[in-house]
Amino acid sequence: MAQLDIRGLVARYNDTTVLDGIDLAIDRGEIVSLIGPSGSGKSTLLRVISGLLRPVKGTVSLAGETIDYGDRRSLRRARNRLAIVFQQYNLFGNMNVLRNVMVTPVTIKKRDRREVEAEARTLLEKVGLGDKLNAYPDELSGGQQQRVAIARALCLKPEILLLDEVTSALDPERVGEVLDTIKLLAAEHMTLLIVSHEMAFVRDVSHRVAFMAEGTIQELGTPEQIFDAPRIARTRTFVSRILGHRTAA
Amino acid sequence: MLAFIAAEIPRLFTIYNVILLAKAAVTTLSLSAVGCVVGLLCGTLLTLARMSRRRSLWPLKALAFLYIEIMRRIPFLVTLMTFYFGAQVLGFNFSPLEIAFVSTSVISTAFVAEIVRTGLQAVKASQIEAAEVMNFSVWQSFWLVRLPQAWPIILPPVFGYFVLFIKDTALASQAGVLELTQAAKILNTKGFSASLVYATVLLLYFVISYPLARLGGHLEKRLGTARHSRSRRTV
Numbered sequence: 027m028a029q030l031d032i033r034g035l036v037a038r039y040n041d042t043t044v045l046d047g048i049d050l051a052i053d054r055g056e057i058v059s060l061i062g063p064s065g066s067g068k069s070t071l072l073r074v075i076s077g078l079l080r081p082v083k084g085t086v087s088l089a090g091e092t093i094d095y096g097d098r099r100s101l102r103r104a105r106n107r108l109a110i111v112f113q114q115y116n117l118f119g120n121m122n123v124l125r126n127v128m129v130t131p132v133t134i135k136k137r138d139r140r141e142v143e144a145e146a147r148t149l150l151e152k153v154g155l156g157d158k159l160n161a162y163p164d165e166l167s168g169g170q171q172q173r174v175a176i177a178r179a180l181c182l183k184p185e186i187l188l189l190d191e192v193t194s195a196l197d198p199e200r201v202g203e204v205l206d207t208i209k210l211l212a213a214e215h216m217t218l219l220i221v222s223h224e225m226a227f228v229r230d231v232s233h234r235v236a237f238m239a240e241g242t243i244q245e246l247g248t249p250e251q252i253f254d255a256p257r258i259a260r261t262r263t264f265v266s267r268i269l270g271h272r273t274a275a
Numbered sequence: 276m277l278a279f280i281a282a283e284i285p286r287l288f289t290i291y292n293v294i295l296l297a298k299a300a301v302t303t304l305s306l307s308a309v310g311c312v313v314g315l316l317c318g319t320l321l322t323l324a325r326m327s328r329r330r331s332l333w334p335l336k337a338l339a340f341l342y343i344e345i346m347r348r349i350p351f352l353v354t355l356m357t358f359y360f361g362a363q364v365l366g367f368n369f370s371p372l373e374i375a376f377v378s379t380s381v382i383s384t385a386f387v388a389e390i391v392r393t394g395l396q397a398v399k400a401s402q403i404e405a406a407e408v409m410n411f412s413v414w415q416s417f418w419l420v421r422l423p424q425a426w427p428i429i430l431p432p433v434f435g436y437f438v439l440f441i442k443d444t445a446l447a448s449q450a451g452v453l454e455l456t457q458a459a460k461i462l463n464t465k466g467f468s469a470s471l472v473y474a475t476v477l478l479l480y481f482v483i484s485y486p487l488a489r490l491g492g493h494l495e496k497r498l499g500t501a502r503h504s505r506s507r508r509t510v
């Protein structure tokens with residue numbers, strides 16, 4: 027049974043169809059990356075999964091349980107099992123780094139404060155921010171905020187982690203650190219759905235890669251297939267353009 | 276003329292008159308202060324009703340909207356007189372001071388509600404969404420995320436309104452409330468020269484308002500640079 031099972035998902039913003047029939051099944055411990063041009067609906071897919079945008083059609087199931095997005099209890103259960111790192115990090119501006127990481131486990135999940143604090147400190151140490159515990163988000167660089175956001179998501183101990191372009195706002199020398207953190211996760215058999223433009227990284231960590239365009243998954247396959255032998259021309263064009271761009275840069 | 280006024284000064288500042296002026300000053304200040312505190316509480320509630328996404332609350336939302344839009348456009352004096360004579364007609368036995376407290380509260384609720392709304396809306400939707408996906412309840416995200424980020428934006432204009440409103444409370448003298456302007460009238464009737472009495476009261480208004488305005492400015496500067504009010508994005 028798939029850990030995350032998406033079937034026939036359709037979503038709209040007002041009258042624009044942004045997701046147009048997405049099917050994707052991800053196994054426990056599997057790492058799937060979403061690539062595709064901007065505006066193709068990658069972020070929207072993560073928003074629908076996490077219940078920020080109600081799908082108009084289709085289903086999302088977590089470990090066999092279909093999420094009823096209209097039912098608060100069902101949505102609550104689902105949100106307890108997943109975490110999302112937003113493209114814009116969305117750290118709480120009124121809380122320092124440590125509190126950003128601790129607030130949900132302690133205040134919402136009612137876990138033991140000391141235990142959570144120990145974990146939070148370890149996680150922040152791991153992402154290289156052990157000396158920034160008392161800093162506020164607006165005192166940090168984009169890359170540092172990104173890593174706090176990752177630590178915050180990890181401290182929720184999610185079964186599934188959704189990552190939206192976690193490296194796009196980083197300084198080049200920071201990208202490696204964040205990717206290393208994610209690779210560490212990958213080693214812990216967490217299920218990961220990653221949106222990324224970092225092709226080398228995608229290729230390195232993903233079990234499967236999905237190429238999205240215009241609200242649908244155009245091609246799904248192993249990294250080798252997608253990058254070396256794409257079946258459709260569109261994937262090839264996209265991949266070669268991105269890779270070309272990266273090597274040129 | 277000036278010598279005449281100067282000679283009058285010791286006569287004016289008898290203990291009795293000083294107490295009268297002090298009491299009046301306290302009334303003036305508290306009319307504005309009570310208005311603002313009540314305004315902050317009721318204004319926040321009104322705003323919450325107005326911003327609520329619950330469909331079933333629509334009559335409340337409509338009411339809140341009408342209240343805010345109408346009350347901000349009625350002169351304070353008209354509200355005051357409406358309450359004053361309305362209470363008489365309905366047979367309530369409220370003192371002018373009570374009527375004045377109610378009127379200032381009613382008016383400032385509408386104004387402060389608007390300030391509160393602007394402040395709450397300045398908090399990015401993405402902040403609320405982040406709370407939502409981590410299973411914060413509506414109230415938890417309000418108390419833990421939205422309000423702490425909104426109050427530094429809300430407080431300075433509320434304070435500014437409070438200082439401005441001090442002047443408007445002079446109108447309460449029309450209903451016979453013993454605040455500063457009324458005290459001036461009384462002293463004037465007692466035979467003290469109008470220029471001396473009103474100059475004194477003018478000075479008192481200034482003495483009350485100026486430090487408060489300075490404090491407000493200070494508050495604004497401090498909160499304006501406080502991290503809570505900003506959530507700068509580096510993309």
Ligand SMILES: Nc1ncnc2c1ncn2[C@@H]1O[C@H](COP(=O)(O)OP(=O)(O)O)[C@@H](O)[C@H]1O
Pocket residue numbers: 039040044062063064065066067068069070071
């Ligand atoms: N809040 C929104 N309201 C209306 N349209 C939106 C909104 N967010 C995204 N869109 C549109 O949905 C499409 C997909 O966006 P998105 O999922 O962010 O793409 P990606 O993450 O792949 O770049 C785009 O055409 C975008 O303009």
Ligand SMILES: [Mg+2]
Pocket residue numbers: 068069070113190191
């Ligand atoms: Mg996106």
